[in-house]
Amino acid sequence: MTREVNYYTGFINFTFFYQMDIGENIENIRKLLPHGVKLVAVSKYKSIETIKEAWDAGQTVFGENKVWELVEKAALLPGNIEWHFIGHLQTNKVKPLLPVVSMIQSVDSVRLLGEINKEASKIKKIIPCLLQFHIATESTKFGLSIEEAENMLKSDEFKNMQFVRIDGVMGMATFTDNIEHIRMEFNNLRNIFNILREQYFREAANFREISMGMSDDFPLAIECGSTIIRVGTAIFGGR
Numbered sequence: 737m738t739r740e741v742n743y744y745t746g747f748i749n750f751t752f753f754y755q756m757d758i759g760e761n762i763e764n765i766r767k768l769l770p771h772g773v774k775l776v777a778v779s780k781y782k783s784i785e786t787i788k789e790a791w792d793a794g795q796t797v798f799g800e801n802k803v804w805e806l807v808e809k810a811a812l813l814p815g816n817i818e819w820h821f822i823g824h825l826q827t828n829k830v831k832p833l834l835p836v837v838s839m840i841q842s843v844d845s846v847r848l849l850g851e852i853n854k855e856a857s858k859i860k861k862i863i864p865c866l867l868q869f870h871i872a873t874e875s876t877k878f879g880l881s882i883e884e885a886e887n888m889l890k891s892d893e894f895k896n897m898q899f900v901r902i903d904g905v906m907g908m909a910t911f912t913d914n915i916e917h918i919r920m921e922f923n924n925l926r927n928i929f930n931i932l933r934e935q936y937f938r939e940a941a942n943f944r945e946i947s948m949g950m951s952d953d954f955p956l957a958i959e960c961g962s963t964i965i966r967v968g969t970a971i972f973g974g975r
């Protein structure tokens with residue numbers, strides 16, 4: 737059984753078949769990735785056995801959006817998996833997450849970043865983070881505005897945070913079939929990234945990630961400059 741998805745981005749026009757085989761899906765997605773673009777396999781709601789199949793196919797980076805789900809899975813799966821947190825993170829759940837997480841992609845407030853820094857300092861672990869921006873027209877999606885981010889980056893509070901490292905930005909496009917609208921939102925995120933790099937991270941070699949693109953729009957995201965794509969359905973099938 738296959739599910740056919742047509743991608744048309746203006747430049748890229750191809751058909752992608754989701755196979756029943758997880759390894760094959762990963763293989764097919766990898767073929768589309770330019771050098772330097774990282775694939776995060778979004779394994780939320782997926783079982784340990786299912787994640788193992790992806791691991792056996794050579795996938796080492798996984799994304800989860802619930803703290804306890806990530807923590808429980810990390811305990812049962814190989815220790816060298818890179819776990820990325822991609823969901824809305826409540827400050828009271830930061831502490832259990834930090835020992836196992838490799839990157840928090842969804843930093844959407846100063847308060848949250850402060851809490852991550854505080855807990856990270858207790859375990860002496862520097863936590864790579866992405867700033868999540870609100871780029872969609874939908875009001876439901878979390879994220880900072882550029883003003884909020886700039887206020888944060890200018891603050892002394894931020895300058896004193898020794899245990900968080902800002903590696904770039906993350907965003908989710910509006911759920912729509914309108915390619916041009918999605919393209920505009922992806923370009924907007926890339927512009928935000930460029931502004932922040934220019935103004936605040938000129939000397940920071942780590943500030944280089946733009947996390948955007950999911951199952952239905954990752955080819956377009958890559959075209960718009962994505963460096964990290966977060967893909968669930970196109971690897972694991974529908975939820």
Ligand SMILES: *Cc1c(COP(=O)(O)O)cnc(C)c1O
Nearest residue numbers: 778801822950951966967968969
């Ligand atoms: C679920 C999720 C994804 C993956 O979505 P798919 O459409 O299944 O590829 C990516 N990013 C975030 C933040 C998610 O919550």
